[in-house]
Amino acid sequence: MAGMTVAPRRWLARLAVAAGLLVTVGALLIAPATSASAHAVLQSSSPAASSVVPSGPSEVVLTFSESVRKVPGKIRIIAPDGSRADRGEPAFDNTVVTIPVSPDAGRGTYLVSFRVISADSHPVSGAFTYSVGAPSTPPADSGGDDSRADPVVSTAVKVARFLGYAGLVLLVGPVLVLAALWPQRLSRRGPTRLAWTGLGLVTVATLADLWLQVPYTAGGGLFEVSGEGFGTVFGSPFGAAHLVRLGLLAASVFLLRPMLARPAGRTDAIILAVLGVAALLTWPLAGHPAASPAPAVSVVVDAVHLGSMAVWLGGLLMLAVFLLRQADERELSAILPIWSRWAALAVSALLLGGTVQALIEVATPQALVSTTYGRLLLAKIALFAVVIGVAAYSRQLVRSRVAAQRPVPVRRAVWVELAVTAVVLGLSATLVQTPPARTASAESSDVSAGQFTTSLTSTLYTMQVELSPAERGNNSIHLYAYSKDNLPLPVKEWRATVALPSAGIEPIEVPLLPLTDNHAYGDISLPAAGEWQLKITARTTDIDQATVTATVPIR
Template sequence: MLVAALATLLVPATPAYAHAVLSSTSPVADTVVPTAPAEVVLTFSESVRKVTDKIRVIGPDGNRVDRGEPTFNGSVVTIPVDQGGPRGTYLVSYRVISADSHPVSGAFTYSVGNPSEPPTDDGSDRADPVVAAAIPVAKYLGYTGLLLVVGPVLVLMLLWPQRLSRTGPARLVWTGAGLITVSTLAAIWLQVPYTNGGGIFEGSGAALGDVLGSLYGTVHLVRLGILLAAAFLLWPLLHGDGRATRSDQVLLGILGGAALLTWPLAGHAAAALVPAVSVVVDAVHLAAMAVWLGGLVMLVAFLLRQADDRELAAILPVWSRWATFAVCALLLAGVVQALLEVGTPQALFSTRYGQLIIAKVVLFAVVLAVAAFARKLVRSRTAPEEPGRMRKAVWLELGIAAVILAVSAVLVQTTPARTAVAGGRDGGVEYFTTTATSSIYSLQIQMDPAARGNNTVHMYAYTLDNRPLPVVEWRATIALPDQGVEPIDIALLSLTDNHAFGDIRLPAAGDWQMRVTVRISEIDQDTVTVTVPVT
């Protein structure tokens, strides 16, 4: 997994994923255009989905000028606009769903003719603070429930002395299952106002149906189904003779693995740079956490209190090996996750996501120090004779781990560092736009970012009096003659009659020469050349 993650850092740069960011707009944000556009185009860093009636264009007079439903084509959103609106400043507000199920909202302005006092939005789609706070709480309950199920079930199947009662551990497991159920139902319910804006009890049946019909809702429903199936297999283990057959153990393992996958599939991992690696790594991370911390709960709550010296002498060395393996898996998976989601040292220190990663590392280091002390007790074989010291060490481990889980619950709701750094381009430092004029048309060209790596190019054709101009054929090349780079074809895809876009990878910095040929009829075409400074 570590090699796979390192490989992703060595391959050519690709667009950042998880939490989409607005890459470019047309008209360009904060600019003045001579005539009202027929459409407003938003380009995001990844594919986005619609939130009903949450994309608006408001004119200088406060009235909406967007007409009809916006068109979603992957990462490009096209909004039809009434060209008969007054001159002045327009406000474009948007709320869309990124590939990792998180809503992304924002706004920008452009002006027609001349700037004016910007209009205001009613703010009805803003995130409710109660909803924003409740989501990490629900996730925290889910993580807690997971460790109360996985760790105790493993201990009961493989380490629990037959003479001891299973009543206490059974209550622990059912409590964990209840917490997972509550967390899952709460996550589904909270996703409605989280997606659409509004309070915790605001929503509609249609909005709930949209959530249930999405990948996010499907994954959570699957989790509930797996939990129900697992309950039938757990009942004889918890309330019968305590002996699980080999087939039951295999089935529980399969169900447990499937359930673990539902967490990453409903979060950042499913929309990461390498989804297959990220989902597996995240599931391993959760499994290792649940085995380690769930086993610690069983030790401190039951075994260190109820087992005798002979039983502890047999159990603790085995548990110590389990814990060591789980901690190693946890550490490795955490490193891979950080490499995938952070990417650069700058992102690690300059973003909230990176700072939360650092906090987790520091807390994890403290937990490892405490765990090393507990392991020393086990290896010196003093733990069975001095269970009190062992209990104190385990309680300290669990206390710090509880804080780590809280940090994790916040982390999964935070924009990944890669995306946050990519989103920093919104100020326009690496954004290029220009207008080239030929004898038969005017061409607006935009490139984002104007930097080495992957770039998105948008082109808009207008008549010489600034009306949208239908185009029959687009052709474009880009070259860097100073460094001997021959012309590279840019594959352009028409989005509307006068709007085309394409993707290109520029391998070096310099003044690139772009040649664009626009054909507007069987016989009428012309070519323009522009210089694109790439950093």
Template sequence: MAVMTAAVRRPPGALAARSGTVAGLLLLLVSLLLAPATPASAHAVLVSSSPAASAVVPEAPAQVVITFSESVRKVPGKVRVIAPDGSRADRGEPTFRGGEVTIGVDPSAGRGTYLVSYRVISADSHPVSGTFTYSVGAPSEPPSDSGSDNRANPVTENAVKVTKYAGYVGLLLLVGPALVLAALWPRRLSRRGPGRLVWAGLGVLVVATLAELWLQVPYTNGGGLFDVTGSGLGDVLGSAYGTTHLVRLGLIAAAAFLLRPLLAGPIGRTDGIILAVLGGATLFTWPLAGHPAASPAPAVSVVVDAVHLGGMAVWLGGLVMLAAFLLPRADERELDAILPIWSRWAALAVAALLLAGTVQGLIEVASPKALVDTTYGRLLLAKIVLFALVIGVAAYSRALVRRRVAAGRPGAMRRAVVAELAITAVVLGLSATLVQTTPARTAAADVAGAPSGYFSTTLSSPIYSLQVELDPAETGNNSLHLYAYTKDNRPQAVQEWKVTAALPSAGIEPINVPLLPLSDNHATGEVSLPARGDWQLRFTVRTSDIDQATVTATVPIK
């Protein structure tokens, strides 16, 4: 019995299918036009604040500035400053400018310890939350923020992981069976069973996509499963995350019209190419809505993640077709023709998985230390171990095919396929967890909470006060943040910043520190301090054409 590869004659209903595809693509274009573009950035972490975490400042500041590693978006009502007496000290809505969030504070709230709590959304759609304290005058018992709980809801977080998993399952049940039906299905066998599997996969994928859109609302605001408002849903749909999901739904709708004739019989070459293009475009909606789009190399990460996902869908979806339909139903002649072709496909899919996974791992992990010191790294190691086990089982299956044993003894082949599917089901679960976990490159660099090498001080001049923060205050590369305030603790606009660093005890002459103004009163710079000792930092701040003053600080570098 010959194996079907392609049909020359156009099947009945082809015109209607193509018309439906055009309608689906129009829906896709509408989704793109309605959704605004947003810049990509990485999974954000808090890198500095003014006042610094745990700092004691002499006077109450008029604002608190928190700076993240990348751009963030607002979660309404989730950025707050609590005064020592437990009352709200923040005033008005916080201002978001890229990765910098400025919170107006009532300077008359009194002396003692203040609590800053925040929950924001990074560009890869994941919420970032945390708290820190600072003190005015002297520390006191830290207040609690009873009116705003920024902790994640565990039910919602687990529901998000389940829907991610369901989306992967729906994708492989859609892609793999459709590919086998298009290129490897024997003429004499009925397509009813595989057709039901394909429709089931499409249905699961659509439901999972809609569920992800719904759950993104409580996931971002920290609420329960049904804490969804119209405005919250509108914010999600208007974000990059919502755009990619709407695009996915449009692509699925377009593909559905071509799937119907495929499930009834062979389709023409043109329709097959269109279906393949739609499937490939759909794969890109996963990385565009997650970590890859926000990685240090987004173009590379998005492509390799789509390849990784496509290899998984082809391989596992094909295994399902083998285990459920071809091995039980096809005769020996059909299996002799099908299995060698499938074996080559599986080898290519696994090679794509390995290559794409290696590249993505290098980007997201960044260092061997992060591989073992972070949750993301440890999950990735577990995934690698399980994947190696699957490769071993797949090699055994391929050996059966090469020895032409599988066609005569399909039971052995079927057991190997079932073992592959069982292990990869766990791998899919790890993948669903990984996409919700802070990448190792970011987690390893998370400096929120002021490490022990952190230096912070406030310097005074006749025309301004200057908050100075140096991190990590050790030999090597250091990040410098400067915040200027008026004498009554209002933000002081600065026209020009100059900073030098010197170590007289070691004969190191003043080094100019290049600065980048981030706002009117905030500048940052990078400086490399090569030796230990008490470094002399000299700051010259010009606030107008004629007003400037210079202050100095001694910074112990370890």
């Protein structure tokens, strides 16, 4: 009876662990995006935001922190009377976007709204006003888009990335083990099925990435796609990398089929390895590394990081599911020392690659704790340290030759490694959709660039605050309200005050003008430098309201 109850308990424990992992990974994937989800920053504009110019400009020039590409129909200039003032297509030149403007649009306040694609394939959007002659009531952009992607689309993008990583693990592990470590007497059916499942997941995830990139960059819903949108995606570096990946996957099928069925020849193995390395490079070429300050280094390091992860986790999976259960003591005595060396090399590459990535993407120690990217990276490092400890224990068992005679302790350690690294995969899928710390820290409080930006959270809403030029004198402020689901939140009444207690300046009322349901604009004169206290109250219903505060450094 005791023997009959132990096995079910073990399976129940494993099911509980699996359920916990699914909940954890799911929570990571559906976590709301930060309020500033773009990975590039609008550094300046001509005319400047909130400025008053004597005569109408013939063009509006936007300058971003990195090169950007066009999203068709998503750049507009609205005249004071509500008509379109932009004429023709905007010109894109690396970091500069030039928008032709009708010279006879009249006096008053103009609204400029934009949505473009940053170099790392993520959307960048926003709006600002300028006035000709004298300010007037700002026009509303009835055709404008919210500054966020649809939350369903954003979540689907993370899920697709996670499935792609999982598929890579399921593909690489069986292929490597079957090619170099698999005992001839054992059936190859189980690992072969695992490899084909992995190939299918990578293919499906790649196709999903291409589909989702259209609404993700254009700001639409899951099925709001068009031929023009696909043309834009396919013509981008993101689309090119994914199409190349699909081609490499198709080519690898012809080599995988005989290799999975029987030991492969040396030439086929070399060709397949070359195809695999080329496919690995398509992941960093379609993401953050391609837009980093050192793109060549970042792309190579990220590919090494991803490949090492696939080798290590894929090998662990093969050990846990097949070898430690089916191989005999003599076979394990030969296999485990070789695998131990592989794992050590993979872990070393992971550590080296992760360190280089962190130095490039985080940039400053403060960004590790002050940005979402930095905090996710710290969590990933902490989990990775746990995995390293478990791996060291496993390696010690292998060296002491205990594992071949009593594989149960090693099997348990391998399952722990798999469990923790599954969560690490979820963190990685979230990291690739999170603004790098070097960008996010510059956005969160970038006074030197002439603008203060922050995100404030209350029980009712998240408030995005933009104040420029963050200097003594006249300043403009833009407020954007969002729900807990990252959707625009209509506000019935806005109130805001600023105060400088250190200089004895009592709260000053900020006159606010609603531009849209969730966007208000105001002008305020700040007479002295210092740490100003900004207090914002937004009433969302007849009875519900909440107040948030921020400290704004004024030079």
